[in-house]
Amino acid sequence: MTKKVLVVEDNDLNRKLFSDLLRAHKFEVDALADGRKVIDTARDFSPDLIIMDIQLPHIGGLELIEALKADTALKAIPVMAVTAYAGKGDEDRIREAGAESYVSKPVSIQPFMQAVNALL
Incomplete structure (x- = not known):
């Protein structure tokens, strides 16, 4: 069965890169630029993995991760x-919010796909 990945990334080039890369590796992909649609889309799409940008307009990635992890239907x-903002303490804050993995931009294809496959 094809694994599904929800990509949440406001930068058009990064969103296309992540989506194309995942599709080339036979994943089904839904991609969003607007974090305000994440919860509803996750419920409808039922992804096996969510790739979340942290710096998003309107609502931050950390807040979205916390909301996903607080939702009984989505927390697993x-x-x-x-x-791209990989400052001191950022990884700790991201993991405390509930993210299982962390990759800094710019991403390299091999480590990106290794991180994806490790979570699936």
């Missing part, structure tokens, strides 16, 4: 956080 879905 692993979240891989992806961010």
